[in-house]
Amino acid sequence: MYRKLVVECLGTFWLVFGGCGSAVLAAAFPELGIGFLGVSLAFGLTVMTMAFAVGHISGCHLNPAVTFGMYAAGKFPLKDVFAYIFFQIIGGVIAGALLFLVASGKCGFDVVASGFASNGYGEHSPGGYSMLSAMIIEFILTFIFLIVINGATSKTFSAGGGAVCIGLTLTLIHLISIPVSNTSVNPARSTAVAIFQGGWALKQLWLFWLMPILGGVAGGLISRFLYSKK
Template sequence: MSLGKRLTAEFFGTFWLVFGGCGSAVLAAAFPELGIGFAGVALAFGLTVVTMAYAVGHISGAHFNPAVTVGVAACGRLPAKDVIPYIIAQVIGGIAAGAVLYAIASGKPGFDAAASGFASNGYGEHSPGGYSMGAAIVAEFVLTAFFLIVICGSTHRLAPTGFAPLAIGLALTLIHLISIPVTNTSVNPARSTGVAVFQGGWALGQLWLFWVVPLIGGAVGGLIYRGLLEDKKP
């Protein structure tokens, strides 16, 4: 596929991930009577990846996440020259989704993105469970690294054909079930950026962590798979 088509696929895939995942948190989980809670938000994130991976995975590889793009490149599955264009498309898709979500959420009287947090990622006083910056770093690093191991393994040529989107979506669901209380779960800088720009306060101040740590975790996960797990036989 041409680079233009691949970037378009990454834009739409990231848009769907941020809109579906963060939308479930902003529009549904905020109302206890609807009953989706943390588990529902976790499932929503997983479902966004499953659906769009089947829809456009054959076009772009279905990264939808700068950390995944860096990790896949580290694993040797993406040319280095494509990394920055992929990341730009993903961030634009995330911000576009945040804008649409903000427009919808603003239709409810009294909505305040800054006060509500707008599904942003945070640590310390802005962690849902009050977890420290150190805990956030460990969680985001470990979970992103394992996410890349799952991605690289499930998309390997020897893996069962056609099941990679399910494995990846379920992995993202599990990641959210573990870490929503810690950081509201990032493992994806585009997801974090897409809502932080509309929260506009503390989320932007803490955004650095949700870029630096997932990118490092993604690279480490890709290198672990490439160096220790991948079958290099033809």
């Protein structure tokens, strides 16, 4: 169990440092040209690479919504749910802290003004979308994500193919929803940067816990119905 928790911490660290790092350090400079597509790929690649590296140890959840969803699907024990989530948050916050230190090395960097890759709605949505829009998009995309994860980790799917499928799905999710909410589908990822941005990011953080978890549980329950032999 200790190895699993360390892996969840490490994997979530990599997801936040790689995914949010691409947004904070690279996408902030249009001349570098990574844009929404580059950030979307960064998030997908972090999950895919960790799935190959450590998926066989912990299942590579890296996300409280995935942990709740896998429990709802009947594939994960309730007794381990909150330990996984705690270590996911720890890994994310460590990544957020190191990313803050790196970004602060640039003269004039302002963590509040930059948004620090935080998730938001209303005036803090990249495209100016409402709270209702963010709620709907976060629920639906996490719901679909859990269905894909459960299908891609079934015994009929190769381990390598599952990692690629899950990584590409997360890339697609970001391509759809970055303009709406800056894409969470992961409460640990949202928390990791919100606590450093402070202010509005912390005030809006509730939505990026509630809707991904509800979507994850719903996706897990549907997966249980679709894939269970009983």
